Amino acid sequence: MQENNPDELIRQARKHLLNIVSILKDGKIDNAIKTVVFALVAYIKHGNLLIKQERKEYQELLEKAVNLISFDPLVKEVSEEPLAYVPKKELELLARFRDLPGLIDASKHQKSELAEEARIQAKAERLEKGRQLLQQKYFDGAVAHFKRLCEDYPGDSALFAEIGKLLFDINHIECITFLEMAVAADPADHKSLAMMGVAFRKIKKFDQAEAAYMAALEVDKDNINYLFNLSRVYIDSGNWVKAQGTLRRVLEIDPSLEPARKGLEFASRHCRDMM
Template sequence: MEDAIKAAVYGLYAYIKHSGVLIRQEKKEYQELLTKAVHLISLDPLVKQMCSEPLEYVPRNELQLLSRMRQLPEQIRSLHRDRLQQAETARLQSRSDRMEKGRQLIAQKYFDGAVQHLGRLSAEFADDAALQAQIGKMLFDINHIECITYFEKAVALDPQDHGSLAMMGVAFRKIRQFDNAERAYLAALERDQDNVNYLFNLSRVYIDAGKWTNAQETLRRVLDIDPTLGPARKALEFATRHCRDLM
């Protein structure tokens, strides 16, 4: 439609500029062409919506019509922008409403229904990294295996999402997949070096896996960063005792 409007504008401008040298028959033919072109444009639903009065070519009113026609392309683009904004607002509201329904299902202990509901939501917003991470967090307390799937989706969409990697580390530790937990935490630390929480939780993985030397090294690094962290000091003492018992 924008191309048709541009062509009509060009035709109007040319007619205004050169009508003085046209013979009567040429003027008549030109006016008939302009009438048809403007009529076709006026039938477009967007044009109808924007024009309070129908577009119509009237001889000797070319300048007024030209002014209106020149404004149409930007008005159409503005209308498209408004519609896209409205659609995006509705989309985000739908996402928010459906996330709330997922929370309600979990609160009501309809866990299978919550997993299915959130799975459909995830598929519909498959390119939304933040949403995938949110779903993972929502499912964390009810299904560690299921939540890992969503953290993996979040990281695939946003490789710098170290928070999801760390949550994956916790979930893997809970199901005693210690190698996967270690990889998740190390990947998180590549993106957020010297994060005390990640390091401390990594030390818990090593303790649960019986890797006492790794646990000691990690806990010493934690205490180098934050010497006041009491739980890390106690964990280091615990890991050190186990190392001595193995000697």
């Protein structure tokens, strides 16, 4: 809507006002508001050029457009007083219409925040219910509950990881399932990868445990805990050469770590026994 000569400006404004019903049917309240703002500006600037009948018709179009917009749910939410067109009070109405987009955006943002808060609260309550099912020894019911929860919050890596932690001391296989979901949603979640490494080691799936720790170390390169636990994978699987190499790397980072020193002595002794 670019301003041209007065006659063209009035003509464009009238055309848009005539189309207000279609604009609102398309659900484009912002465009409807812009239409009225444009029409009001045109009338304030050049309404004196209209003859009496033209002015009356233009005012009727403005009145209809304002009334229709006033019934929009978003507009009603943010309007303390009903919108209405009153001749000779166009400037006041223009000010209110210019404020509407900002008020509507603020209202939408507030509702979005409230909805997100409710969503987070519901998630926390359902997570707690699953925790209680575990405490009551209803393991299968808890797992089924957690799976439904994850379906309702797709891509929520932190949620999946938290469920994995809850299951860690109860069932490593189910724990791994949820940790894998966490990593799929967030490949940089090195904590879940490391926990997977522990779980895989405890069920003696050493290749998967090694892969999990290696992936975690790609994200957190010199994490001494990950390296030390990786060395335990190698010790448990009898891979003494890799165990020695990993423990030496641990001691390079922290020469004072006594468990790593004892682990290196243990792995080195086994290597000598095999020669």
